[in-house]
Amino acid sequence: MEPKTLILVGVVLILLAAATAAGQILRRRTALGLNPAALEAFGSRVRAWWLICAVVAGAFLVGKVATVVVIGLISFWALREFITLTPTRPGDHRALFWVFVLCTPLQYVLVGMGEEQYGLYSILIPVYAFLFIPARIAMAGDYKRFLERAAKIQAGLLICVYCFSYAAALLTLDLGENADPDANERLLFFFVVIVQLSDVLQYAWSKLPTKHVIVPTISPTKTWEGLIGGTVSAALVGAALAWATPFEQWWMAAVMSTVIALMGFAGSLTMSAIKRDRGVRDYGTLVEGHGGALDRIDSICFAAPVFFHLTRYYLTLVG
Amino acid sequence: MRNVRGNDPTGDSRGDSRGPTISDRIAQTILALTARFLSGASVRWIDCQPDTCQRVYFANHTSHLDAVVIWSALPAAIRVLTRPVAAADYWTAGRVRRYLSGRVFNALLIDRKEIKVHRSPIDMMIREMGDRYSLILFPQGGRSMGPEVGEFKSGLYYLCKKRPDLECVPVYLDNMNRILPRGEVLPVPLLSRICFGPPLWLEAGEPKSQFLGRARQAVQRLKEA
Numbered sequence: 368m369e370p371k372t373l374i375l376v377g378v379v380l381i382l383l384a385a386a387t388a389a390g391q392i393l394r395r396r397t398a399l400g401l402n403p404a405a406l407e408a409f410g411s412r413v414r415a416w417w418l419i420c421a422v423v424a425g426a427f428l429v430g431k432v433a434t435v436v437v438i439g440l441i442s443f444w445a446l447r448e449f450i451t452l453t454p455t456r457p458g459d460h461r462a463l464f465w466v467f468v469l470c471t472p473l474q475y476v477l478v479g480m481g482e483e484q485y486g487l488y489s490i491l492i493p494v495y496a497f498l499f500i501p502a503r504i505a506m507a508g509d510y511k512r513f514l515e516r517a518a519k520i521q522a523g524l525l526i527c528v529y530c531f532s533y534a535a536a537l538l539t540l541d542l543g544e545n546a547d548p549d550a551n552e553r554l555l556f557f558f559v560v561i562v563q564l565s566d567v568l569q570y571a572w573s574k575l576p577t578k579h580v581i582v583p584t585i586s587p588t589k590t591w592e593g594l595i596g597g598t599v600s601a602a603l604v605g606a607a608l609a610w611a612t613p614f615e616q617w618w619m620a621a622v623m624s625t626v627i628a629l630m631g632f633a634g635s636l637t638m639s640a641i642k643r644d645r646g647v648r649d650y651g652t653l654v655e656g657h658g659g660a661l662d663r664i665d666s667i668c669f670a671a672p673v674f675f676h677l678t679r680y681y682l683t684l685v686g
Numbered sequence: 687m688r689n690v691r692g693n694d695p696t697g698d699s700r701g702d703s704r705g706p707t708i709s710d711r712i713a714q715t716i717l718a719l720t721a722r723f724l725s726g727a728s729v730r731w732i733d734c735q736p737d738t739c740q741r742v743y744f745a746n747h748t749s750h751l752d753a754v755v756i757w758s759a760l761p762a763a764i765r766v767l768t769r770p771v772a773a774a775d776y777w778t779a780g781r782v783r784r785y786l787s788g789r790v791f792n793a794l795l796i797d798r799k800e801i802k803v804h805r806s807p808i809d810m811m812i813r814e815m816g817d818r819y820s821l822i823l824f825p826q827g828g829r830s831m832g833p834e835v836g837e838f839k840s841g842l843y844y845l846c847k848k849r850p851d852l853e854c855v856p857v858y859l860d861n862m863n864r865i866l867p868r869g870e871v872l873p874v875p876l877l878s879r880i881c882f883g884p885p886l887w888l889e890a891g892e893p894k895s896q897f898l899g900r901a902r903q904a905v906q907r908l909k910e911a
Contacts, residue, residue, distance in 0.1 A: 447726055451877040457867045463874045 372427060372549040375611045379420060379560055386413045386567065405574065412570060415663045416563045423559045426552045431538045432479060434555075438535040439475035445661040445668075446471060446527040452645050453519045458509030462500050466520060470496045471528050478532050481539035488536070492529040497521055526668050527661065533671035534558065540679060542613050543686045553611050554678070558627065560608070562670050565601035565628035566635070572596030586639045589632070598628040613682065626677060627670045634669025638662075706766075706789070713790045718765065721758035725751065725865060726877035729759045732911055733884035734855060736761050740820050741853045741885070743768070744842055746835045746905055747824035748863035750776060751873065756822050756857055757791050759880045769794045770822040771811065794821065808844045815849075822857075825901065829868055833860070835906050838898040846888035846897070853885040854901060858908035881908040 390410045394403075422441075426434035450463065470492060477488035501517040537555040573593030581589050605624025609617040638661065706714070745756060753770035760768055774795035777787035787793040794814050796807045811821060823845075825838040835858075846852055860879040866872075883904055888897055 447875060447877050450874075451726075451861060451864075455864065457870075460864075460867055460870050460874060464872050467875055468872075 368427065369547050369549045369553075371547075371611055372553055375553055375556060375608065376424060376427070378608070379556070382560075382564070383413070383417055383420065386416070409567070409570060412567050416567065419559055419563060419663065420556075423552075423556050426538065426555060427549065431551070434538060435475055435479040435535045438531070439472070441660055441664065442475070442528050442531045443467070443471055445531065445659075445664055446523055448659045448661045449523040449527050450520070452647060453523060455516060455520070456509055456511065458507040459504055459516055459520065461507060462503035462520060465503065466496070466500065466524055470524060474528055474532050475535065478536045478539060482541040488532070492524055496524055500524070530668045530672045531664060533675040534667055536675055537671075537678075540675065541682075543682060546613065550613060554613060557605075557608060557612050558671070558674055559667070561601055561605055561624045561627045562631050562666050564604055565597050565624075565631050566666055568600045569593040569597030569628070569632065572600070582636065585643055586636060589636060594632055598625055598632075601625070601628040613678070615685065619681065623674065623677065627674055630670035630673050631666030634666040637669065638665035706792075710789050714765070715762075717754070717786065717790050718758040718762070721751070721754045724873055724875050725755045725758075725862065726875060727755055727759055727880050728877070729880045729882070730911075731882045732908065734882045736764050737853075738764055738767055739853060740815065740817070740849075740851070741768075741855050742820065742842065742845065743822045743855045743857050743882070744825050744901060744905070745822070745857035745859055746833075747826045747829045748833070748859065749829065749866040749868075751866045752824065752829075752859055752862055753793070753822055754791060755859065755862065755878070756880065764820075767818060768820045768822060769814065771796055771807075771824070773798050775799070808841060808848065811845055812848055825898070830863075833863060833909070835902055835909070838902050840894060840898065842901060843888070843894045843897050850888050850890070852887075854887065855885050856883040856901065856904035856908060857881065858883070858905050858911075860909070881911055883908045883911075 390406065390413055394406050394410075422437055423434070425437070446467065450466075455463065474488060474491055477484040477491060500520050501513075504513065504517055504520075534555065537558060538551045540551060540554070542550045542554070570588070570593065572595075573588060573590040575590075575592045575596070577592060579591040580587055581591055581594065602621040602625045605627075606617045606621035609620035612620050612623075614620045614623060743756060745752060753772050757765060757768060757770050770791060770793045772787060772793045772795055774797045777783050777793055777795055787795060794811060796810070815821060823842060825842045826836040827839045830836045842854065846854065858879075858881045860881075861876060862878050865874055865876050865878060886900065886904055
């Protein structure tokens with residue numbers, strides 16, 4: 368393993384340990400009068416962060432293929448949650464069958480095959496599946512709320528499978544001839560660390576005494592203070608980790624981290640809007656005692672495709 | 687063909703009388719895991735605990751997978767003592783289904799078309815249960831299309847009248863009608879929910895309609911839980 372990789376993993380472990388310790392200490396200090404529910408929410412975010420980082424760190428140990436499979440399984444589970452909470456009609460059954468059994472696995476197989484399949488995996492769902500879904504529903508003959516039903520299934524597949532699969536695609540992105548063997552794994556790790564960190568930091572910054580809520584009807588916890596503070600802190604951390612990435616300039620790593628933080632915000636806001644509309648608090652309400660997979664990955668779903676394509680574009684400009 | 691329809695002279699509804707072999711046990715575990723994965727079921731026990739005492743689990747019925755999904759949701763030690771009551775015409779069609787119902791989840795198959803007075807399904811259930819097995823029953827008779835709980839047929843009442851000691855455990859299955867709806871062959875692996883509710887018994891002298899109404903309400907109440 369490259370020394371750079373070991374240092375990156377070490378830094379993240381220290382950050383995680385610090386966040387966990389901070390949560391524990393604040394919990395003991397009841398004299399500060401902090402809201403226990405807010406501390407609990409912070410704690411659950413940190414726990415999710417441990418889990419996701421452990422999955423990604425597994426990539427260093429067990430190899431790329433196994434990691435693509437694990438990411439694919441998380442994606443599959445997220446799609447189940449999405450469609451379960453989205454009303455469909457019996458006429459959608461056959462279309463859904465192919466969405467689950469063919470489109471989802473195929474996307475991850477193509478991503479796992481790497482750069483030479485880029486031409487196919489980047490359009491498989493937006494072109495082929497996008498057109499297949501309404502056609503198959505039409506074949507079933509049920510036209511009631513047709514457009515709405517087709518759009519729901521398309522959106523679920525695009526968000527939970529297509530967008531999320533770009534996280535796995537970071538592992539097979541061609542980083543050029545000078546890249547060391549761990550470079551792809553480090554890129555994925557960098558991405559996941561920035562997404563999750565900006566999520567936690569946005570939450571932490573939103574606890575400032577002044578609160579300017581951005582969209583009160585959708586998320587009362589997301590404030591301008593949180594968004595700006597979280598994004599700036601994520602950009603600083605990104606700049607400090609630039610040595611671990613393929614970005615040669617520190618400010619480029621900072622720009623990428625800013626984009627990741629903003630897209631992460633957009634993702635979790637969008638998924639909150641969907642949850643509000645469906646009248647549920649989180650996608651995991653079906654599974655007792657667990658947060659849903661989709662609640663944990665909503666920011667990744669939005670940040671991954673944008674980060675992937677910007678990085679790919681950057682590499683063609685530099686290389 | 688094996689005698690899985692329960693109309694053979696010995697009254698044994700299983701195809702052969704040998705006990706489960708090691709390969710059957712392995713197949714049971716695999717089937718239970720597959721059913722758990724396909725149905726993505728989260729299981730809740732509300733005012734009820736898993737127990738090896740003789741019970742009748744009765745549930746709303748929307749999908750062919752219902753019986754297997756309830757069976758797989760039970761803890762392994764209870765699962766081997768629990769036999770789903772299922773439709774013979776569906777579960778004897780083809781070798782795979784026949785093997786699964788006969789050897790793996792040990793179903794008690796009822797012929798829906800040929801109900802004879804002197805060989806009623808209730809007598810068969812009581813004989814097959816002995817003092818050991820519990821049953822999984824769908825008192826609606828057929829499968830309903832939507833999530834509503836249909837009217838109950840009288841089988842549950844007559845069973846309890848002959849065995850008033852049986853604990854009747856209401857079970858509500860949520861979303862199974864979308865995983866494998868009527869008329870479909872291939873399941874879509876969405877997520878489902880199974881609720882086991884507080885047991886009820888047939889009271890002495892309780893009229894049929896009152897008992898069936900009470901049982902149906904118990905299932906409906908779990909829908910909101």
